[in-house]
Amino acid sequence: MASRRNVVPLASVMITSLIIAILLSGLMNSQIPTLFAPSIIEPAWGPSQSASFALVGDLGCSADANQTLAQINATTPAIDRLLLLGDYSYRPDWKCFQNQLVGQGVEDMVRGVDGSFKGVVVGNHEYNTGSSENLNASGRIDFVNYFGLVNQNGVNNYSFDYNDVHFTIIDTGGETGQATFSVGSKAYQFLLEDLRKSAENARIDWRIVLLHKNAYSSPNTGRNSNAAIRDAIHPLLDLYNVDLVINGHAHVYERTVRYQIQLWQWL
Numbered sequence: 264m265a266s267r268r269n270v271v272p273l274a275s276v277m278i279t280s281l282i283i284a285i286l287l288s289g290l291m292n293s294q295i296p297t298l299f300a301p302s303i304i305e306p307a308w309g310p311s312q313s314a315s316f317a318l319v320g321d322l323g324c325s326a327d328a329n330q331t332l333a334q335i336n337a338t339t340p341a342i343d344r345l346l347l348l349g350d351y352s353y354r355p356d357w358k359c360f361q362n363q364l365v366g367q368g369v370e371d372m373v374r375g376v377d378g379s380f381k382g383v384v385v386g387n388h389e390y391n392t393g394s395s396e397n398l399n400a401s402g403r404i405d406f407v408n409y410f411g412l413v414n415q416n417g418v419n420n421y422s423f424d425y426n427d428v429h430f431t432i433i434d435t436g437g438e439t440g441q442a443t444f445s446v447g448s449k450a451y452q453f454l455l456e457d458l459r460k461s462a463e464n465a466r467i468d469w470r471i472v473l474l475h476k477n478a479y480s481s482p483n484t485g486r487n488s489n490a491a492i493r494d495a496i497h498p499l500l501d502l503y504n505v506d507l508v509i510n511g512h513a514h515v516y517e518r519t520v521r522y523q524i525q526l527w528q529w530l
Contacts, residue, residue, distance in 0.1 A: 349386020
């Protein structure tokens with residue numbers, strides 16, 4: 264991504280398969296603990312750095328999934344990094360999705376320069392619920408071991424930098440209330456501290472948050488209604504000038520309209 268100024272401060276995108284980053288903004292009104300505007304250090308401008316990212320979520324194990332991953336691998340100019348947004352196999356076993364990553368030649372696109380996997384989000388179908396569409400206990404262990412994650416609810420929150428882009432990955436929990444993202448949760452506390460630190464880093468020009476469950480969705484009923492996530496996350500994203508938020512979960516493609524909320528509305 265090239266350097267930028269005067270872009271929309273927040274975005275929320277619902278995806279099914281492949282997305283190349285789109286800038287847009289979110290909308291909400293919430294009640295959270297009092298937050299005060301930080302002093303955000305402007306980037307130390309230098310030669311423009313560009314990078315390209317592909318993002319996939321809710322793929323499953325199928326011919327269509329293989330085709331999507333093959334298209335990512337065949338894209339020219341080559342995509343620098345592949346980021347995964349959760350809900351991978353939709354089966355009790357994880358290995359079919361792992362085989363797709365390897366078989367389509369994109370496994371190394373998920374790795375960082377140190378060889379470890381970066382940009383892997385845990386979805387609700389990676390939580391064991393006894394459903395045939397969720398990982399079972401052994402499938403969950405295979406999944407976390409493969410990606411170097413932790414086999415505990417709600418704790419797979421981490422961040423990394425790629426050039427001048429700071430990525431924050433949030434674990435939004437399972438579908439039966441395990442570790443739901445909300446004010447005061449482990450993921451909330453991690454996001455708050457991580458964004459604070461990134462705001463003090465003059466090298467960072469872009470802040471992007473990846474999560475699985477959606478904060479916004481037009482089919483805003485049932486499992487697509489995530490008011491707890493929305494009310495917790497949006498103030499932090501706006502406070503720390505997060506540029507883009509991308510999620511999966513709702514099997515539609517949506518993007519929010521532009522909207523700027525002033526900090527005083529939360530105080």
